[in-house]
Amino acid sequence: MTATPDTKTPARKKLYVKTYGCQMNVYDSERMTETLAARGYDAVDTPETADLVLLNTCHIREKAAEKVYSDLGRLRKLEAERGTPMQVGVAGCVAQAEGEEIVRRMPQVDLVVGPQAYHRLPAMLDALDSGAGAQVVTDFPVNDKFADLPKTRKASAPTAFLSVQEGCDKFCAFCVVPYTRGAEYSRPAADLLAEAHRLVDSGAREITLLGQNVNAYHGEGPQDVWSLARLVREMAEIDGLARIRYTTSHPNDMSDDLIAAHGEIDALMPFLHLPVQSGSDRILKAMNRKHTADGYRRLIDRIRVARPDIAMSGDFIVGFPGETDSDFKDTLSLIRDIAYAQAFSFKYSPRPGTPAAGSEQIAEEVKAERLARVQAALAESQAAFQQGCVGETMPVLLDRPGKFDGQMMGRSPYLQNVHLTVDPARRGEIVPVTITEAHRNSLGGVLAGTHAP
Template sequence: MSATASAPRTYAVRTMGCQMNVHDSERLAGMLEDAGYVPADPASDPLVTGADVVVINTCSVRENAATRLFGNLGQLAAVKRGRPGMQIAVGGCLAQQMRDGIVDKAPWVDVVFGTHNLDVLPTLLERARHNAEAQVEIEESLKVFPSTLPTKRESAYAGWVSISVGCNNTCTFCIVPHLRGKERDRRPGDVLAEVEAVVAQGAIEVTLLGQNVNSYGVSFGDRGAFAKLLRACGQVEGLERVRFTSPHPAAFTDDVIEAMAQTPTVMPQLHMPLQSGSDRILRAMRRSYRSAKFLGILDRVRAAVPNAAISTDIIVGFPGETEEDFAQTLEVVEASRFASAFTFQYSPRPGTPAADLPDQVPPDVVADRYQRLVALQERIGTLENERQVGRTVEVLVADGEGRKDGATARISGRAADNRLVHVALPPGTTELPRPGDMVTATVTHGAPHHLVADSPALGGTYALRRTRAGDAWERARRGDHDHGGGAAPAPGGAVTLGMPSLRTR
């Protein structure tokens, strides 16, 4: 029986993990709505939802991924007992990895699907209802490119656009290539068509997404394709901000730096994963670059794009890491002046070569090194943000970025360099900025993880530019939108880099 045979069935999608999973969840939501489902009340408790269908899109990168999944499933089991007809589906990387093991441990789960077959979710839900038994379907390779699927976008004013799926690297700590497969690139024309569609519906910011964006084009014989794609995005009328994530230092080339510098809509921001500052550990990780090359890339980026804010990923406690290796990481971090860093304590992931390496670092040593790294980056982040004081920035207002905005009467959003900025409003202002609008203000304070721009409240710089992205957000809030094969907006948060998280649609 279809979702539209009687009263529409409701759904909620929970996302664990990276930007790729967030974007996949947009596809899952789009397909469910295309099949007649409607979103559950977003104000519902995310762990005790009233949805008829709950989809958990899992991550397997973090050590506690399985623990988190089965903890959530345990809570949902009690909800399901009180809601006849409720269904639970599990997808994503952990589903690809565990397969039938999820139903073995949680027999109340109705559907399990993998990273290569997102498109089967509605069919599996109907089959599970008809057959009254769990449906598990995992493909070994991609059958349908996700970008061809219906999409309900999380944000009306900023959008993800995938340029590739999968990864050809063999990093010893990473399970992603095994679960997402070899890299497959979309044709440039298809990417640009989706960018144009997103912009036509109101978005003014696009983030190009891939496991290794700067290897884009190798599969169709054009090693310069990514730089060309950045320049082509710069020609899309109405697109104001272009970002990308994530590149790999080994494949990062000067033509990309030139494209960043010469394309005004490519933002002065770069996320460049370091992982370790020790050449010996980089070799053990199979990261095919060394610290000198990494620092050289940063120097060239800053020479071409002086205001670039650079962020990174760092793993502490990789097997065999000595105090000397860790000291070298601290030296590279000190020299790199990262605006922010996503730092992780190494944890062995089953199925990765590093999990079987000797000389696993004791947890207490890893924890101590992690705290020392965080303290160093907090100091650097504070200094780098304090250097922004006095700069006038244009901020794309976001929906829900600032946790303290209600108490401080500030609004929040991202500057061009992707720094989070909390902006005060002029006293007595009646024209409030909407998510998707632009405000201009001067930075008055720099903190480790954000900037404050109180100039409007102090009688200083302030300008509001109402945008068609703000119009799109307002339409989406009213429900005045639809969705389809590539691009419908929905209200939500702006596209930003961030730590792995749990989101509820």
Template structure:
């Protein structure tokens, strides 16, 4: 790609939210790098600051606006060349864009989730026309293929397989910000993963708002999500396949069998339950019951007894009674999760749940949240203790963030492992004997 700059400007991307956003940021970094921009290690060093926003929960909104506000002094000062860009899910909501224009008029570039690939052009327009750029598409067009990405790790990569969501859970803003489901063609995904394998990638994580509703229409006909997994498992060099996130209503027996029969498919699944109460699940429009969810867990563990299962749980959904919450605690006990992401219900403007009159008081939400965290942390600690004395194959990510002189990596079951090592081990898959554990990680010794 032709460089558009006479001198390199430095950019920094701050990412809020999910793995989809993380990968979107990698793509933006790849596009800008190809255009001659350089990546800065901090916002302070950057000429261009980009915020990739998340709209899932209110605290992400507050964190974004708080961080954005910190740049006003610099933007209004002597740094005439300083550029501020905002993109992502929040920008697909008109009331957020209106707030941005009213209270943060010094922002230079605003775009949404559907025109991510336009970032280099928007920056070029800004610099050549000396005019602020606001371009938000209400819906996605054709999927743009072969966009470059600048990965955080050389040995593993995210791979988008689909975009959008058709589920319309009553609390969730994603269908409104990411649009309807659109699946990539299987041959395009295979092409990308083959390219990643040639570049040294050993582990891929397949991404989508609901990956197991993937329906790819390719040259050889229709391919479902499990078909795609088997296609990718045939690619030399790829040793591990992960995916997220999945919806319980679409988890098929065919996919469950793949955990048993496909050696490259990691023995880990993130299966959001959100609530253990049938009444609340119906109000959430989740389209399954607690009994159906527990049956899925039974089938998964029957197929792979040691499979690791994580989840998402929302506390304080409108109308949630103490009995409803007790059902959630009971389900968490029954499943025995390896880990759980627990959240206080957050009103999202434009969703059906936001209009509910029976909102739960904050103090009750927090009290229930603390009780739930105690249960899931106890379960996580117990699961991790069961790894002591076992030898696990660990894909090494690099130097540990928690202890000097150690490396960290992940087991097949996505367990974080710390052990003595050096940076040269990054990207290797090595045997580690687990010697200790805590609630969130394992410790071990190389064999």
């Protein structure tokens, strides 16, 4: 029998999403892909054959918008070379910050959608299809977004992200987040538990709870408002969910119950990213951080009492306007005191529209020299932590194939990459690994019990 072509089912289209920046953008890209799958798009890994390309952008780094414009220029060239039409959209924080300006500068762009509005992508595509011209949506209807996204999300790996909170009310003087992501919003606890169950049912063993200011989480619970600690406690009860993490936190939102949770909940991993930015009280005040360097030290002391093996991570900005040599030395001494397991450090660069952007800037060469010194201090501290792991046996979640045949990569409790030789069929298992080698950004190990003396 000859098969009759199905004339009713439209052909599936190809979607390429490029993700810039943080884990929240990784989460948002997954949700955009899921939303568009329901509208007939299958994800592909490169833009060459894509019908629709979405750039999910980040505004944190310097010249972020310029980088997006040059990527758009490359896409325009690619479309001309291949000779078939490509729809192009800009999502994320640059879309929020630039809005209509993107379409004005790059008329090839069909869609501009802010981080709180991407649930409207299908409707925006419908409008495009009906000939309505470029669509720009940058409102902040954050609660609509989560309510309107499909409830079908599955884990694609043993580790998964889950956005629980968005936006920020802190207004640090250097940061664009309160302007690009809007006011703090916490998703209802029941929705998060349902999403976590779906992730675990589809293979996730570890979930990282995400928020721009995640420990400010205060979501509607069945009877009362839940804190992040309460949410973590409830998630820890999910059968099959072995590990929970959360990021990024503000020191002022490390409540007593969250600190206690670190000591009481085995599934809450002993690794905490807690940015401080500077070790100088004068600069912390100018940054509008609303805490002192010693307040941060005391806070970490309390966290370490609750969970003695906790590994700390942080963020540092050097060369903030007004930073003197003495302020900078205070930052170096804080780094020595805390003994970070890892940390990120950046030169200050002004973000248009933020309070510090108009202040007198420190000379570039001074910033560069300070950054080199901070990075050397952090590298020393990280190397000591990595080296201290050699000889230890720790549970490692096997989450992805390694570079070589028969090799797997896994995650230690302290968020280190660990490579070892093990059957790839064991992906998703948590296995005891004896660490035999320490490198700058990874560890090497062997399955416990197989270590040659």
